[in-house]
Amino acid sequence: MSKVQQRDQQLATEEPSGLPASAAVEVRMVTKQFEPATAVDDVSLTLRRGEFLTLVGPSGCGKSTLLRMIAGLLEPDRGEILLGGRIVSSAGRWVPPEDRAVGLVFQENTLFPHLTVAGNVGFGLVRRAKSHIARRVADVLELVELVGYGDRFPHELSGGERQRVALARAIAPEPTVLLLDEPFANLDPNLRAQVRAHTVEILRRAEASALFVTHDQQEAMSMGDRVAVMNQGRVEQIGAPKTVFHLPKSHFVASSLGEAYFLPASHTGGGGLSTEAGPCSCPEETLPTEMEIMVRPHDVTFDADPNGESVVTAVEFQGAFLLYEVELPSGRRLRCLLPHTIEVDPGSKVRVRLEHGHVPVVLPARVKEK
Ligand SMILES: Nc1ncnc2c1ncn2[C@@H]1O[C@H](COP(=O)(O)OP(=O)(O)OP(=O)(O)O)[C@@H](O)[C@H]1O
Ligand SMILES: [Mg+2]
Structure with missing residues (x-):
């Protein structure tokens, strides 16, 4: 290893x-x-x-x-x-x-405008010997790939370069x-x-x-x-x-970490769960009685079917993928991420399926707001 x-x-x-x-x-x-x-x-x-x-x-x-x-x-x-x-x-x-x-880098541009790049980078090193400062500034500028930029002023840099100077300044005192x-x-x-x-x-x-x-x-x-x-x-x-x-x-x-939908689910026995978007299985032994499963757009797929109970309401072209919005029979909407090879027009009827490829996340159902 x-x-x-x-x-x-x-x-x-x-x-x-x-x-x-x-x-x-x-x-x-x-x-x-x-x-x-x-x-x-x-x-x-x-x-x-x-x-x-x-x-x-x-x-x-x-x-x-x-x-x-x-x-x-x-x-x-x-x-x-x-x-x-x-x-x-x-x-x-x-x-x-x-x-x-501790080194700090903030969102806003916090470089000192009246100091050069080298002056900014060496700012936190003032208590050290002059020769040490010059060497350390040169090393750090090399690390952030800004060799030769030491004499420039912040307004002479691009946004990305300024950010790298801010990083260099934070790293310089080690x-x-x-x-x-x-x-x-x-x-x-x-x-x-x-x-x-x-x-x-x-x-x-x-x-x-x-x-x-x-x-x-x-x-x-x-x-x-x-x-x-x-x-x-x-x-x-x-x-x-x-x-x-x-x-x-x-x-x-x-x-917090991505698009997520929560579908009410019920037990169908033998580790099976039933949801509005189709069945799935969850071998967990202790499941809450009132539960929801988490579904992300890549966990859902559909087949075009004139007898399907769900309908495609919108489609967003994303290059290699298409992000479809689908309305389930209850009126609940969720989005499915499908390869660009599956093309369906908005308004089409579809049959939705869950394709987790892993055990779905089961959460206790949220208390409904009155
Ligand atoms: N100096 C302050 N005086 C009074 N309230 C403050 C002060 N600094 C932060 N707060 C409050 O403390 C809470 C947390 O603020 P904080 O800046 O840590 O949030 P944050 O998660 O960094 O938010 P953001 O993503 O918007 O930067 C907020 O409610 C904010 O209004
Ligand atoms: Mg903040």
Whole structure:
């Protein structure tokens, strides 16, 4: 097994493997209140050394607040924060941000406009010897592939280049941890994918441990060794992207990582379940009496059938795939992702089938709002 495979296997395990002292970051039961709301509510999580953990969740759920407490820009009301096994924040101890060895990259362009690229990158190194600063700046600029850009000013750079300078500035003091708060949000989609891939490569090469905040579900799953889904100040689920995507523990988590529909299901005996979109099987022994199964667009397919009880209501061309919206007999709508070879016009009658290819996720039925 290669080193990379070993690392992936180790990181894919759900819980830290009993080495908290070597964890890059440990957040223990941390709470932060901004009257009247609780921005971060009793959060505990561990970022292992060399790990990339992505933090997703709706606006206002506490992602930035959590990052700012780890960086030391905000003081928690309760709980402890450890960096590299050292307490940096607790009831009796407070280490200021400049002594935490944490690098920060924010969404907005935070480069100093009056400093050159080299000046920006060397900004956090002021306490070191001049010769060291020059060498380190050159090394980091090489790492982010901006050799020769040292004398330029921020306004002479593209958006992607500016983002890489911001990254270089955060990496330069060799922080033990990098905290990135939506670092790509201001970039256009094409540039974003490119800068993101580049950033991952740079951080892996620097053997950094990183905590990323993102609104983008795809970004969360493709960048993170693990993903933490936050909801109203709490971490609702944390795990490998594959696990959180395929085995969400709640409706909220299911919808946070992609399009998800929930169909009421009933037992038909022998592990069989019946739904409006057709049967499926689930060998679980203990299923709730009132339940719903989670269906994603790639779990559903259909056959054109003039006697079918469902109807195609819309179709979205996506190149290699077509995303169909189908109305089931109850009026419930869901979308199916099918290969471009299956072409059906809106208005056509169809027979819908479930094709999970894996055991479906069963969740207790939600209480209906009155
Ligand atoms: N300095 C502050 N004073 C008062 N309330 C604050 C302060 N900072 C954040 N909040 C509140 O705390 C909650 C969490 O804010 P936070 O910035 O952590 O959210 P977020 O998850 O980063 O959201 P977004 O995705 O929009 O950036 C929000 O309700 C916000 O209004
Ligand atoms: Mg935020």
